[in-house]
Amino acid sequence: MVRRRRRQEKEAAPVAPAAAPPSSEDDEAPEELSFGTARAEAEAERKLVGEAARRHRELLKEKRRRRQELFAEQKRRKLLPEALLQELAAAPPARADERSPAAAPDKRPQGVSAKQNEGRIPGQVKKDKAGGTRSKGNYIAVHLKDENLTGLHQQTAKDFIHSQLYGPGTNRTSANEFFSIANKKDLVKKAAVQFVDKSWGLEKKQRATKFTKYWVARKVTNTL
Amino acid sequence: MGEFEVHRVRFFGLVPAGVRCMAYQHNGRRLALARTDGAVEVYNFAANYYMEKAIPGHQTRSVEALCWAAGERLFGAGLSGDITEYDLERLRPARAVDGFGGPIWSMAANNDGTRLAIGCEDGSVKLFQVVPGGGVQFEKNLDRQKGRVLCLSWHPSGTHLAAGSIDFIRVLDVHSGRTAQRIMVNCHVPKSKKRECVVWSIAFLSSGTVISSDSFGRVQFWDWERGTLQDSHTVSSSAALSLAVSEKEDSIVVGTSAGATYQFQLLPVKAGGQEKRWVRTKPFQHHTHDVRAVVHTPTALISGGLDAQLVIRPLMEKVQKKGYDAALRKFTLPHRRLVSCARKARLLLFQFSQHLELWRLGSTNKTGKDGETLPLSRMPEHLLQLKSKGPEHIYCSCVSPCGSWIAYSTASRFHLYRVQHEGDSISVKKVPGVPKLLLPAYQLQCASDSGRLFIASDRGSVHVVQLLEPGGCKHLHTLRPPAGTREAVYLLASSADGNWLAAVSGDWEVHVYSLKHFKHHCTVPTYSCAVTALAIHPTTNNLFISYSDQQLFEFSIPEKQYTAWSRAVQNSGLHKLWLERDSPITHIAFNPKNTSQVLLHDVYMLCVLDKSLPCPQPLPDDSAVLVNQSTLKQLSEPARRRQLHAFKICKKFQPLLFADLLDERCLVTVERPALDISAQLPPPVQQKKFGT
Numbered sequence: 001m002v003r004r005r006r007r008q009e010k011e012a013a014p015v016a017p018a019a020a021p022p023s024s025e026d027d028e029a030p031e032e033l034s035f036g037t038a039r040a041e042a043e044a045e046r047k048l049v050g051e052a053a054r055r056h057r058e059l060l061k062e063k064r065r066r067r068q069e070l071f072a073e074q075k076r077r078k079l080l081p082e083a084l085l086q087e088l089a090a091a092p093p094a095r096a097d098e099r100s101p102a103a104a105p106d107k108r109p110q111g112v113s114a115k116q117n118e119g120r121i122p123g124q125v126k127k128d129k130a131g132g133t134r135s136k137g138n139y140i141a142v143h144l145k146d147e148n149l150t151g152l153h154q155q156t157a158k159d160f161i162h163s164q165l166y167g168p169g170t171n172r173t174s175a176n177e178f179f180s181i182a183n184k185k186d187l188v189k190k191a192a193v194q195f196v197d198k199s200w201g202l203e204k205k206q207r208a209t210k211f212t213k214y215w216v217a218r219k220v221t222n223t224l
Numbered sequence: 225m226g227e228f229e230v231h232r233v234r235f236f237g238l239v240p241a242g243v244r245c246m247a248y249q250h251n252g253r254r255l256a257l258a259r260t261d262g263a264v265e266v267y268n269f270a271a272n273y274y275m276e277k278a279i280p281g282h283q284t285r286s287v288e289a290l291c292w293a294a295g296e297r298l299f300g301a302g303l304s305g306d307i308t309e310y311d312l313e314r315l316r317p318a319r320a321v322d323g324f325g326g327p328i329w330s331m332a333a334n335n336d337g338t339r340l341a342i343g344c345e346d347g348s349v350k351l352f353q354v355v356p357g358g359g360v361q362f363e364k365n366l367d368r369q370k371g372r373v374l375c376l377s378w379h380p381s382g383t384h385l386a387a388g389s390i391d392f393i394r395v396l397d398v399h400s401g402r403t404a405q406r407i408m409v410n411c412h413v414p415k416s417k418k419r420e421c422v423v424w425s426i427a428f429l430s431s432g433t434v435i436s437s438d439s440f441g442r443v444q445f446w447d448w449e450r451g452t453l454q455d456s457h458t459v460s461s462s463a464a465l466s467l468a469v470s471e472k473e474d475s476i477v478v479g480t481s482a483g484a485t486y487q488f489q490l491l492p493v494k495a496g497g498q499e500k501r502w503v504r505t506k507p508f509q510h511h512t513h514d515v516r517a518v519v520h521t522p523t524a525l526i527s528g529g530l531d532a533q534l535v536i537r538p539l540m541e542k543v544q545k546k547g548y549d550a551a552l553r554k555f556t557l558p559h560r561r562l563v564s565c566a567r568k569a570r571l572l573l574f575q576f577s578q579h580l581e582l583w584r585l586g587s588t589n590k591t592g593k594d595g596e597t598l599p600l601s602r603m604p605e606h607l608l609q610l611k612s613k614g615p616e617h618i619y620c621s622c623v624s625p626c627g628s629w630i631a632y633s634t635a636s637r638f639h640l641y642r643v644q645h646e647g648d649s650i651s652v653k654k655v656p657g658v659p660k661l662l663l664p665a666y667q668l669q670c671a672s673d674s675g676r677l678f679i680a681s682d683r684g685s686v687h688v689v690q691l692l693e694p695g696g697c698k699h700l701h702t703l704r705p706p707a708g709t710r711e712a713v714y715l716l717a718s719s720a721d722g723n724w725l726a727a728v729s730g731d732w733e734v735h736v737y738s739l740k741h742f743k744h745h746c747t748v749p750t751y752s753c754a755v756t757a758l759a760i761h762p763t764t765n766n767l768f769i770s771y772s773d774q775q776l777f778e779f780s781i782p783e784k785q786y787t788a789w790s791r792a793v794q795n796s797g798l799h800k801l802w803l804e805r806d807s808p809i810t811h812i813a814f815n816p817k818n819t820s821q822v823l824l825h826d827v828y829m830l831c832v833l834d835k836s837l838p839c840p841q842p843l844p845d846d847s848a849v850l851v852n853q854s855t856l857k858q859l860s861e862p863a864r865r866r867q868l869h870a871f872k873i874c875k876k877f878q879p880l881l882f883a884d885l886l887d888e889r890c891l892v893t894v895e896r897p898a899l900d901i902s903a904q905l906p907p908p909v910q911q912k913k914f915g916t
Contacts (some may be wrong), residue, residue, distance in 0.1 A: 154286075154303045157327040157345060160372075164422055164439065164463075165481070165514065166907065171462060173910035175903055178512065181913055194903050 226818075226832075227594070231585050231892040235604065236563065236574045236881060238896055239904045240556065241281070243528025246517040247290040247298070250471070255519065256298050257528060258287035261577060263617065264300065264310055265558075269521075271754045273536065274772035274808055275559040277730065279315050280635070281577065283615030289331035293340060294354045301342055303327040307352065307360055313710045313730065314682045315619075315666060316635055319359045325350060332376040332385075339363065341385055343373025349387055349396060366401045369394065377428040386434045386448070388423030393436055395448045407451050409438060425467040427476065435476060437464035443478055443488065445502060457504055459486050462909045466527075468520040476502075477525045479515030482909045484508065485527045487539075510535040510554070513908045523549075531905055532556055548804040556879070556898070557827055559756070561810050563882035563894050569627025569645070570886060571607070572894070577617045580632055582608035582643075582650075585892065594857075607650050610641070619664045624674040629691055631677060633665035640677075642695040659699035661687050669716040672762075676700070676722070676739075680713035684729040688739070701742045703727070705735045715755060720762035724781050728755045734769065736781055746784045751775075756808035763819050770809040770824065774802060776833075789835050799840045801850040802871065805829075810882075817888040825883035830893065832872045840869040851875065 079085075166172055180192035241261040248255050253269040262281030268274055286302045293299055298310045300317075305327055311318035325344025332341050333354075340352045340360060348368035352360040371389040378385055384404065385396045395405040410421040422439040429435065433454065434446040441460040446453055462481035469476045474490040487506040493499045511529035519526040523542040528534045536553040543550045564573040574581040586604040612618055612634055621632035630641045630652075640655040667680035677697070679687040684705040690698045703725070711730025718725050724745070725737045734748035734755060753771040760767050766787055767779040775798065778790040786794075807827035815821040820835040829851075840850055849855070851873045856864050877883070882894040 150305060153305070153326045153345060154284075157303045157329075157372075158286075169419060170481070171910045172907040174907055175905050178908045178910070179899065179902055181911070185913065185915065193899060 227889070228891045229588075229598070229889055230877070231886075231890070232877065233572065233583075233585070233604070233892060233894045234897065234900075235583070236894050236896060237900075237904075238557075238562065238574075238576065238881070239901055240532035240558065241577075242513065242530035242532050242906075243517055243534060244287060245290050246519045246526065246528055247292050248519045248521055248526070249292040249296075250521075252296065254292075255526065256290050256292065257517075257534065258290050258300060259532075260286070260530070261617070262286055262302075263577075264290070264298070266298075266312065267534075268754065268772075271752075272773045272808075273553060273555075274754050274756065275555075276754050277312055277315060278558070278560060279310060279317070280617035280619055282617060282635075283578070285317075288327075288329055289342075291331055291333040291340070293333040293337040294356070295337065297354070299331065299333075299340060299354075299360070301328040301331040305344075307331070307340065307342065309359060313712065315712055316664065321352070321360050321362075323350060329372055329374050330376045332378050334378045334382045335380055336382070339382075341366075341376050341378065343376045343387055345372045347371050347373060347389070349373055349376065349385060351398070364401060366396050366398070367394075367403045369403065369406075374423060375426040377426045377434075379428045380430040384428070384448075386426050386428040388426040388436055390420050390422050393423055393426065393434060393446065395434065405448050405451050407434075407446055407448070409436065409444070422463070424463060424465045427467050427469045429469065429473050431473070435467060435469070437467045437478055439463040441480065443467070443476075455502055457488070457502075459504070460484060465514055465516050466518045468518045470520040471522060475520065477518045477520050477527070479518040479527050479529075481514045482911065483511035483513055483515060483529060483531070485510065485515055485518060485525065487525060508537060510537065510552075512902065513905060531902070531908075551804075551806075553806055555807075556901070557807075557881060557896065559808055559810065561757075561882065564621065564623045565882070565884045565886070565892060566623045566627040567625050567884070567886050569625070571623060571627045572892070573621060573623040573630065575618055575621045575632070578612050580608075580610040580612075580618070580621055580630070581606065582610075582623070582630065585886075605648075608643070608652060610652070612639075613637075619666060620668050620680075622668040622670050622677075624670040624677075624691075625672055626674045629670065629674060629677070631668050631670075633663060633668065633679075635664045638663055638665055638679075640691075640697060653695055655695050655697055658697060659687075659689060661699070666712045666714050667716050669718055671718050671722055672720045673722060678716050678718060678725060680716050680727060682712040684709040684711065684713055684727070684733075684735070686713055686716065686725065686727050686737070688725075688742070703737045703742065703744070705729070705733065705747075706744050709733065715758055717758045717760050717767070719760040719765055719781075721765075724760055724765060726758055726760060726767050726781075728758065734758065734767075734779075736767065745781065748777075748779050749786075751777075757810055757812045757824075759812035759814065761814055761819070762816060768812050768814075768822060770812065772808050774798070774805055774809075776824075793839055796839060799850045799871070811884065813883075813885045815885055815888055823883065823885050823891075825880050825893075827879045827881075828875060830874045830877060830880060830883050830891075832874075834870050834872065837868055837870040840871060 176192055176194040183190040183192060241259040241263065244258050244260050246255060246257050255267045255269065257265045257267065259281065262285035264279040264287065265275050266277040268276045284304065287300045288302050290298065290300045298312060299307060300310060301307045305323050306320040307323060308317045308320045323342055323344060325346050325348050327345045328342045329345065330343040338354055340354060342350050342352065344350065346368065347370050349366040351363040351366065353363045355361050373387045373389055375388040376385060383398055385398055387394045387396060391408065391410045393407045393409060394403050397404045409423055423436050424439060425437050427435040432448055434448045435443065436446065437443050441458055441462055441464050443457045443459055443464060444453060445455040459478055460480040460482050464478050464480050466479040467476060476488045477485055478488065479485045485508045486504055488502050489505045490500050491503050493501050510527060511531050511533060513529050513531040515527050515529045517528040524536050524538040526536050534555040538550050540550060562575045570585045572583045572585065584605045584607055586600045587602045588598045589601050590598045592598050612632065614634065616634040616636060619633045619635065623630050627645065628643050630643060632639055638658055638661065640658050642653050642655055644651045661679060662681055665679045665681060669678045675691060677689045677691055679689060681687055686703045688700045688703065690700050692698060709729050709731050713727045713729045715728040723738060723740055725739055726734060728734050732754050733750065736745045737743065738745045751771055753773045756770050756772050758767060758769045765781045767781055769777045769779065776793065778787045780787045805826060809824050809826050811825055813823040822833040824831045824833060850871060852867065853872060853874065856867060859867065877893045877895050879896055879898065880893055881896050884892050886892055
């Protein structure tokens, strides 16, 4: 009878303290939990953590999968269609003849990559120019005949002279300062030879003159 | 006399190119000069230092060395690696032979003028033989060492060559081709200043002394057989760029980066003693920029700098008599006419080296007194800029008097444009179908009725091209001198009525052609000097000629002889001050209303010559003052009439590039102030002055 009561008490006892939060003011010993409840709690916690970890792992897996797919897609896009690749493999000699022999190995991969770039944007429509018009583009047309070793030698020679005469060791000054020394050493000091630089505000002045012309022309046409 | 309204034009932005190298031809008394833009000019010292030939430059051509060889042949070498022979009759580079050594830095001819040695970028010295028929032929390669050969000099006997490089000098034996001696130049410099020493120029004397000038500003004298330094002078803190030795080898001239030139002379240490030493005697400061070329003639020191000036300084001890021979001469502006004026349309065409500019003159509606500046009611307008296509520079250009045709020529192309004036603006159209003529054209002249264009060509011939109205042209005829000549025509003049044409060729012969029958009419008697300007009077058809020794002649074309006025002037002689002018007359114009007035100008003065008045007498004791305009203004009427003479000179507008009479009351003068040129030159070496 006592054992049953003690068991009942023990069963009731952990419930009550479990329901009531332990107060920090008491200096009591921690509550006594029964083995079974403690085990149940630990299992529950373990389950929760396991769920969280599993979800985290799933998430990472998903991300990785998506990235792999993206890379595969890009790689597929980067390569040209099979037909074009085969055509290119047949066509390189035509372009290599135009370039000089020294520059041929450099130019070919660049040329091929240029074509690849063109192929990547098939959607862009190139504007067609009629024969006579010329667009003010950002390109320079050069004669390949002129771009050879002689030009390089000449440029090196000119750079040598320039560095010897006007390089860092020489004691050069600007023409304005040189010719203004006399003005500055005079008894009556005068302004420098190029006191005002004509290039100051050049664009503004040009726009102003153009605008005046336009305004005058409009006035004339309006009054007529 | 008259009052003139003067359009003072100062917006011609001409900047002449700097002088790069020079070569003096001893027997012919000619100086060849190459500029940094590749132009080559030949000055004739016997004809009063007149620039008789000019070969325009090229964008890619750079001439580093010039030399005269085999008498009258001129060779040039540059950074493009070719040795070019210049055809001085046809004014163009004739033959080019590749040196195969890279850019050529220096070239020297031996005393006989039979061999040329070139110093190349790769360090080799090559010998070429001058072929009598034309051109050069490779002979052999001398010893090659690493380091560009910047300067070369032959020993007077022709057996050895001295070559200057960076940090060392070599003496080569021409026969075996081996280096006989190698001298290090960089040893005697304090450690703090140790940088590479560039030997800019070198000279080899017959006594075995090698003179070198380097980038430390030193002039050093070496004994080549022993390889030792005999003497060293530090001439400046900047580089000593050029060196020249006199023929007698007792005097040298050195040019530096700071614009100074110094003369060194071989003088005895004790008066009358045997031992001689090189002493620095005279310093000169004629230039503001680097002096890259010097020449030592028997009587003068000649220097050319990057400030585009050619300075001829006669040595006082060599000059025989006191006179104008002993004067210093400075040439900055070219001896050619670079401005064309369209009188009726009031337009000016400026010729630059690679483009043309067309400007309309401004106008004023106020009047004023003598010396006043009138306000402009309309500013001068820049109407057109024509860029010449291609790397070649422009030989000549012209605009027609009505302003509707512009023509210019480069070495291989001739361009003709039709200009339409619509109110204030203009439109330009190129004329197609230009006749295929032998190019280049050396001078262009438009007839006064704008119907014909005269093109001066080589071998003394002149092409007459008719300009058709809507925009076309047709070749009418080619006029040739009867005797035939190898030289090209460089000056043209046409008469106002369109009947006569005068042409001057390079051999200084003046031929007059009749345009009605297209044949040769007469030849003006030969004179010993070059013609600098000529013009035909509109009413009397007298040909007015000015020569480079400042003589003036008037030749009557219908009568085929000199006029009475001309004979009178020659009998009495021209005034001494008139003959002692530095610059030649480059343009002659006439007053349409007054037949006896002629307008002449040179760089420093403008003169209205009144043929009805007497010429000033040149007698030294009774000499009338030549420039007496300012005194005449203050005299009373009768006193003025006593002192009046034919030459009315105005020195107010200087330096003049062009002056012309637009109508009887209007003058236009194009000036180029020296300060405007100086402001656009490359940076000079700083001169440290106390207190700045």
